[in-house]
Amino acid sequence: MSRVATLMNARPGALSFLANSRYRKHLPATQATAVLLAPGDAESCKVAALIDPNPYLAYAHIAALMHPQNPDAPGIHPSAVVADGAHISASAYIGPNAVVEREAHLGDRVVLGPGCTIGAGARVGADTRLHARVSLLAGVQIGERCIFHPGVVVGADGFGFAQDAGTWVKVPQVGGVRIGNDVEIGANTTIDRGAIDDTVIEDGVKLDNQIQVGHNVSIGAHTAIAGCTGISGSTSIGRRCMIGGMVGIAGHLSIADDVVVTGFSLVSASIKQSGSYSSGIPVEETKAWRRAVAHLRRSGNKE
Amino acid sequence: MSRVATLMNARPGALSFLANSRYRKHLPATQATAVLLAPGDAESCKVAALIDPNPYLAYAHIAALMHPQNPDAPGIHPSAVVADGAHISASAYIGPNAVVEREAHLGDRVVLGPGCTIGAGARVGADTRLHARVSLLAGVQIGERCIFHPGVVVGADGFGFAQDAGTWVKVPQVGGVRIGNDVEIGANTTIDRGAIDDTVIEDGVKLDNQIQVGHNVSIGAHTAIAGCTGISGSTSIGRRCMIGGMVGIAGHLSIADDVVVTGFSLVSASIKQSGSYSSGIPVEETKAWRRAVAHLRRSGNKE
Amino acid sequence: MSRVATLMNARPGALSFLANSRYRKHLPATQATAVLLAPGDAESCKVAALIDPNPYLAYAHIAALMHPQNPDAPGIHPSAVVADGAHISASAYIGPNAVVEREAHLGDRVVLGPGCTIGAGARVGADTRLHARVSLLAGVQIGERCIFHPGVVVGADGFGFAQDAGTWVKVPQVGGVRIGNDVEIGANTTIDRGAIDDTVIEDGVKLDNQIQVGHNVSIGAHTAIAGCTGISGSTSIGRRCMIGGMVGIAGHLSIADDVVVTGFSLVSASIKQSGSYSSGIPVEETKAWRRAVAHLRRSGNKE
Numbered sequence: 001m002s003r004v005a006t007l008m009n010a011r012p013g014a015l016s017f018l019a020n021s022r023y024r025k026h027l028p029a030t031q032a033t034a035v036l037l038a039p040g041d042a043e044s045c046k047v048a049a050l051i052d053p054n055p056y057l058a059y060a061h062i063a064a065l066m067h068p069q070n071p072d073a074p075g076i077h078p079s080a081v082v083a084d085g086a087h088i089s090a091s092a093y094i095g096p097n098a099v100v101e102r103e104a105h106l107g108d109r110v111v112l113g114p115g116c117t118i119g120a121g122a123r124v125g126a127d128t129r130l131h132a133r134v135s136l137l138a139g140v141q142i143g144e145r146c147i148f149h150p151g152v153v154v155g156a157d158g159f160g161f162a163q164d165a166g167t168w169v170k171v172p173q174v175g176g177v178r179i180g181n182d183v184e185i186g187a188n189t190t191i192d193r194g195a196i197d198d199t200v201i202e203d204g205v206k207l208d209n210q211i212q213v214g215h216n217v218s219i220g221a222h223t224a225i226a227g228c229t230g231i232s233g234s235t236s237i238g239r240r241c242m243i244g245g246m247v248g249i250a251g252h253l254s255i256a257d258d259v260v261v262t263g264f265s266l267v268s269a270s271i272k273q274s275g276s277y278s279s280g281i282p283v284e285e286t287k288a289w290r291r292a293v294a295h296l297r298r299s300g301n302k303e
Numbered sequence: 304m305s306r307v308a309t310l311m312n313a314r315p316g317a318l319s320f321l322a323n324s325r326y327r328k329h330l331p332a333t334q335a336t337a338v339l340l341a342p343g344d345a346e347s348c349k350v351a352a353l354i355d356p357n358p359y360l361a362y363a364h365i366a367a368l369m370h371p372q373n374p375d376a377p378g379i380h381p382s383a384v385v386a387d388g389a390h391i392s393a394s395a396y397i398g399p400n401a402v403v404e405r406e407a408h409l410g411d412r413v414v415l416g417p418g419c420t421i422g423a424g425a426r427v428g429a430d431t432r433l434h435a436r437v438s439l440l441a442g443v444q445i446g447e448r449c450i451f452h453p454g455v456v457v458g459a460d461g462f463g464f465a466q467d468a469g470t471w472v473k474v475p476q477v478g479g480v481r482i483g484n485d486v487e488i489g490a491n492t493t494i495d496r497g498a499i500d501d502t503v504i505e506d507g508v509k510l511d512n513q514i515q516v517g518h519n520v521s522i523g524a525h526t527a528i529a530g531c532t533g534i535s536g537s538t539s540i541g542r543r544c545m546i547g548g549m550v551g552i553a554g555h556l557s558i559a560d561d562v563v564v565t566g567f568s569l570v571s572a573s574i575k576q577s578g579s580y581s582s583g584i585p586v587e588e589t590k591a592w593r594r595a596v597a598h599l600r601r602s603g604n605k606e
Numbered sequence: 607m608s609r610v611a612t613l614m615n616a617r618p619g620a621l622s623f624l625a626n627s628r629y630r631k632h633l634p635a636t637q638a639t640a641v642l643l644a645p646g647d648a649e650s651c652k653v654a655a656l657i658d659p660n661p662y663l664a665y666a667h668i669a670a671l672m673h674p675q676n677p678d679a680p681g682i683h684p685s686a687v688v689a690d691g692a693h694i695s696a697s698a699y700i701g702p703n704a705v706v707e708r709e710a711h712l713g714d715r716v717v718l719g720p721g722c723t724i725g726a727g728a729r730v731g732a733d734t735r736l737h738a739r740v741s742l743l744a745g746v747q748i749g750e751r752c753i754f755h756p757g758v759v760v761g762a763d764g765f766g767f768a769q770d771a772g773t774w775v776k777v778p779q780v781g782g783v784r785i786g787n788d789v790e791i792g793a794n795t796t797i798d799r800g801a802i803d804d805t806v807i808e809d810g811v812k813l814d815n816q817i818q819v820g821h822n823v824s825i826g827a828h829t830a831i832a833g834c835t836g837i838s839g840s841t842s843i844g845r846r847c848m849i850g851g852m853v854g855i856a857g858h859l860s861i862a863d864d865v866v867v868t869g870f871s872l873v874s875a876s877i878k879q880s881g882s883y884s885s886g887i888p889v890e891e892t893k894a895w896r897r898a899v900a901h902l903r904r905s906g907n908k909e
Binding site: 004009056060079113150151204240282296 | 402454467470473475515569571578584587
């Protein structure tokens with residue numbers, strides 16, 4: 001087998017998989033040469049079945065073998081700008097028009113895509129890859145084997161202002177950002193530096209695109225968060241949580257380990273017990289919805 | 304007439320238009336030299352009336368004539384970095400500090416703004432303009448006459464991970480992105496590459512700023528989506544839909560043609576019929592709102 | 607004292623502060639050398655108390671003194687691309703790989719971070735700092751002492767299209783953007799140019815990360831807006847408002863001065879009186895929530 005394919009679009013020579021029951025209907029007619037699937041699905045498979053209790057995980061491993069990433073030849077592209085006093089491993093690759101400021105440290109086999117900007121004193125661990133146009137601000141610390149997608153910004157100032165007679169006075173943001181190993185961060189996600197202490201992202205955290213992480217947030221190991229979610233400052237999220245897309249999480253909260261929050265929910269108080277939490281309301285026809293909102297509003301006004 | 308103006312701020316010499324009834328009150332006193340308007344509004348117009356059944360469309364065409372875009376002189380700015388083996392039309396313009404990787408194809412009269420990054424093998428059709436700092440990842444395909452605003456990222460990895468005993472294993476994202484003709488994409492919008500098959504944006508789609516499009520999404524021709532909306536992976540949206548701002552759309556859904564979703568709504572199940580759908584709740588005073596929420600919560604707990 | 611610290615993590619030699627009652631419990635045991643606090647908290651303070659009625663404001667001023675920003679030496683980095691006819695103050699600093707187009711004006715002590723792109727005719731006032739990869743489009747006007755964080759885009763086209771028999775025709779966006787003095791804008795926030803008149807951000811406005819500001823919006827002086835909020839076109843927001851995170855604000859509205867909107871709310875009608883407004887619903891356990899939604903839906907259907 002030379003490639004991977006979905007059950008529906010597979011042609012002979014392709015490896016496919018069945019991991020989501022929505023797609024079970026495509027199994028009987030698939031033209032894949034072989035299908036990774038769970039034991040219970042083997043009977044419906046008319047082609048070679050590769051049985052695994054976690055077929056999606058098996059697929060992840062096999063697909064990585066079938067699609068090896070070309071290693072980048074080490075070196076610094078002549079158009080990159082590297083300040084005196086930056087420490088760059090001889091095995092690192094610095095892409096075109098990247099900028100590395102003074103005292104930055106880039107570890108072994110680090111890859112910087114085109115247009116990345118690495119602030120003074122920032123540190124990037126071995127085997128981490130920053131795709132195009134990622135910005136790390138001064139002093140940010142990144143672990144090993146991380147992947148940051150284009151447009152990520154780590155270490156910009158948090159949103160801190162003090163009131164002074166109707167105007168705002170900036171509160172210096174003097175903390176840093178520490179990101180562990182094996183963290184993946186999606187395109188255009190932003191992670192602010194701490195106001196005083198650091199913002200912390202632990203090992204194995206996976207963040208989707210366009211997530212906003214406020215200053216002094218901490219996110220526990222192996223938590224995964226879907227796109228467009230926003231986390232306000234000083235909130236602490238536990239380990240192995242799964243947070244849906246477009247969730248809003250208020251500041252100064254504590255969320256326990258193993259919490260699930262479904263998409264489009266608002267978390268405005270701490271969550272002390274693991275479990276699944278929601279507040280999203282699915283659409284209905286606009287006319288019926290307007291009646292429901294009117295009812296809800298009356299119920300609040302009459303009490 | 305030498306310029307366009309709003310009804311309220313127009314001075315003699317300006318062309319204005321009336322297309323939204325909210326602004327009808329400004330018609331009688333406008334100082335515009337002429338006003339594009341629908342037949343029913345002609346009577347209230349004290350200046351020259353240019354009558355058209357679709358005055359906003361007429362305005363769009365006339366404003367484009369009055370504000371022609373300066374064509375960019377073809378050429379490659381000396382600070383741009385173009386890899387050997389990239390195919391660039393002699394009529395294209397490559398701006399300062401742009402980066403074009405190997406085997407990329409840029410068609411006739413393509414314009415790349417400053418700081419764009421074009422991945423290996425990406426293809427951009429004729430007359431497409433990428434403003435500053437747009438990133439296309441490897442292999443992405445873009446049609447003709449498209450406009451992408453600054454910070455757009457097309458073709459970053461989708462959010463795909465398999466569970467392995469409490470940790471996450473990356474699922475290689477080996478699909479691509481195919482974008483049709485006449486597509487406009489707003490600033491800092493992100494469109495992920497497919498996991499296996501491609502993410503597809505059909506002809507004439509208009510996406511506003513800061514929209515997130517997950518892997519393997521398809522968006523049908525001439526659909527328009529307002530800012531900050533997020534679309535989870537593998538969802539299919541029909542043709543000519545109008546999706547409001549800050550809408551959350553879950554994954555693996557199918558939305559019919561000609562569906563309207565009003566802003567700040569959650570779509571968590573497929574929509575099989577055209578029509579208008581909503582779940583946003585407008586604000587009221589915080590105290591009254593808290594009572595309504597308490598009532599809603601009790602209603603759920605007591606049943 | 608040589609540094610600032612939180613009450614909980616302070617060591618001798620550090621200055622701390624108490625401004626949020628959530629953290630009062632850490633006051634008795636703090637190891638800070640001195641603590642800024644309000645008169646009512648002095649009694650619980652076992653170390654030196656610096657008493658101020660607004661301790662957070664006092665902290666902001668003192669922290670700025672203790673963490674002075676290194677002034678950038680003036681000059682234009684040799685890798686920057688500056689067009690003929692750009693006007694750059696001799697005291698400005700233009701970072702690596704920045705691009706400044708023709709007729710742009712950069713005032714005294716302006717700092718452009720690496721990879722910024724400044725469009726033709728854009729103007730930036732004295733002492734304004736653009737961090738890495740900020741893009742100003744043609745003709746945008748920025749005041750003095752502003753701070754823009756990485757990835758900000760100001761002046762991209764607004765989302766304006768006219769319907770033509772099921773397809774969309776682009777409406778030229780010929781207005782500009784005017785931003786006052788002392789404005790701070792967070793990472794990856796986008797502010798569109800006006801359709802005809804300008805988009806306007808008044809003095810002292812503070813915008814967090816990933817905010818979307820549509821065309822022809824105006825935001826009154828000293829208004830602060832938290833992350834991920836979206837403001838649709840032609841809406842006018844008053845002075846000194848405080849808008850929470852992930853708020854959706856529809857277009858063509860008017861919001862009075864001194865309005866507070868709590869996070870995750872939808873504003874779909876004008877707000878004529880100052881006060882606090884909400885429509886966010888906090889999460890509860892998913893099972894209970896589903897019952898509440900079912901109840902709400904029935905209430906709409908039966909009326």
